[in-house]
Amino acid sequence: MKFSLGFVLAISLAGLQFLAITIVVSTSYLTSETAMLEHARRLLADAGDNASQHSRSFLKPAREAAELSSRVFETGVVDAGNAAQVEKFLFQTLQADPHISGLYYGDEEGNFIYVMRSAGPGPFRTKIIQTAPPVRTTQFIWRTADFAVVEQRFDPEDQFDARERPWYKSAKEERQSIWTAPYIFFSSQQPGITAATPVSHPNGTLRGVIGVDIEIAAISEFLAQLGISENSAAMILNENGDVIAYPTHDQTAPGVAGSLDFVSIGDFADPVARTAFAELAASGGITVETESMSEFDYRKNTYVSLVKPVLGKDLPWTIAIYAPENDFIEGIKDNRQRNIWIAAAVSLVTACLGLVLAELILRPVRAFAVRTALVSQGEAPASQPLPGTYRELERANKTLIDEIAQRREADARILELNRDLSHFSRVDLMGQMATGLAHELSQPLTAISQNIDAAITTAKEQKEPDQELIGILTELDEHAHRGGDIIRVLRGFVRKDAGQKAPFDLNALLLQTNSLLQYEATANDVKIIFETQDIPEVIGNRVQLAQVLVNLVRNAIEAIVDADSPTKEVTIRTRAKDSHVEVWVEDSGPGVAPDIKLFRRFETTKPGGMGLGLSICRTIVETNGGKLWYDRENLETSRFCFTIPFQA
């Protein structure tokens, strides 16, 4: 399949730039994605660090406050037995740290002082339980930030006993600072945790326990503010896989007041978080010691996740963060989409430019093609100047023009020969018939004349010669000779018409006659083969000899076709021998039957033939000083031979 030059040019130009753009776009696509994912991980890790640190800084003051208070009580700076002093101290400490929702001190005797933030009549509320005899009293005091009393009342119904609370029990048991597990605060009904530190007597026995409350809602608020990305979430899980804190803290809130059950991650409302961490929790609790990062898919979106310990063994919490990749690379994706469109547009524009360029490049070629077509059809002269074109085409053009010129010349020569032949055929047929008649008539005239001579001799031998008979016979002889004279005139006329002899290249003539016969040969599926030798120029009438060749080859083709020979070949050979050139015309036909007399005028085997062809050929060849015969000895092929003398 052949494509036009224009098509190839356009395709290659447009294709090349399209390929280039595709490579650039896809490379930047891949590298930007990798970079963005890297960036996402880094952001996530940063967020994890941030959350971890923040959580620590959130929790640490509570513990420090508890420990500070413990030391203050133990050293006697504040008298732990003086409720007013203890309240004042706790109040100050609460005010100092906004994260702390409440501080309290409970002792072994069951006394309990609790300072907390309040939504009630004053911003702060104090609960004081005194078990000193005679009766146990429970007093609530609401204060302003200036420690001024807003309202106070007693609650005789109160049954609270600090010594029964988990934080007290744990601290007492451990005899060191502890964190409680998250639970619902008795007073505020909010989930939270407590940092508890034991307070000892100087003798080392336990005097009481200081607790500092932190509401987890505050952690949740912080997590909400962390703002890693639009669809990301950070949460805190405990060792059981329960969600302690989540940006929207009501997710963690217990369903039933008083009994705090944090939602297990496996049952958590956020499906993404479930997918991300449930498996981790299910595999025997979350005991993360080092930070780890992973990727997961949820609903065809890819997420990155991070888990990270918050404090350590004494508070086995884990920060878990997830974020969809898209949050980080969405911008890039949009940008990428835009880039693809831009690339497509650029492709289109450059493709158009490529087409225009191809057209420009092609224009001289096309002009050249049109001109060449015109020249080859003879509608424009070859000398017509070449339109502005390329050097290569100019060279090709020169070759082509030369070729066309040569071809024209050859065609013209063949045409001329053809014209000469047909003209000659017409003229020569008359001449040949005359020659044939002259020859054929000369024989019987000779016989008549000879017989008359014999008759006259016989008559004269008589004793009394019949003079009248002799006179008649003599007259008869004269008539015969008059006939002979007419024939001689006829011969003279024919000879005058025989044309000029000149030296010529016989091999060249063979090739020209081949062109004349090619159509006939091809139409009959016959192959004409030349086996020529280098021969000197022969002398003769070129046109007449061409006619002989045409006649012989045509006869050969007819013989092959009539006999329907399996091999269809006509071979023409030339060779120099003695003083003449011998030409053989061989065909693969059946040959001439032995009983057929060739070269007789007016004898033919062809229906519609005049029987003049071969005899004319022979006459022509003889007129040109050669001979024509059929080689009866050669049995392999049917072979006609003729000779033409060459130049001495």
Next chain:
Amino acid sequence: MNSATEEQSTVFLVDDDDSVRVSLSRALKKRGFQVSTFPSAESFLESYDPRQPGCLVLDYGMPGLNGLELQQHLVRERISIPIIFISGHGGIPESVQAMKAGAVDFLEKPFRQHLLVECIESSFRKDLENRKYRESTRSARERYGQLTAREKEVAQFIIANPSHTSSKEIGRELDISPRTVDHHRARILEKMGIGSVAELIDLSASLTD
């Protein structure tokens, strides 16, 4: 050796056309010629004996070996029978070629009988003369062949130096006595069947040819 006469001469007629061959041979026979006919050059060559005197009346255009080729063949074979061409084509170039190769005449068919008869008669004479000459040459050579080596030497010297034929001169040159020369000379004249040294010199052309 009998030398041939005109009466023994034969007209050899070669023509592929039956009517011409028959009529022409009949007419010539009527006129008293001996005629032998052949339909082709090949059949003529087959039966022709060069010792037979006569002339060849030859058709120019024949299939196979044509008249001109037969003429050339005879020339090559050193058979010098006179040839009269008769032709139905009558081309000038052909007649020129034939005459150059030694033909007596070239007659275009139909020809006047007296022209042919004249040609035949002159051919016969020419043929007989040729034969006579060839015969004498042949017999002289034959006789010369009977000479001894020394006699041939003497004869050669005489032929080569016709002005120095005295016995003395020959003897000096050949380093033999004049008497011996005289003896050889007498033997040479006897064997060659001639009467004088001058006749020997006349024969020299036939001997060296």
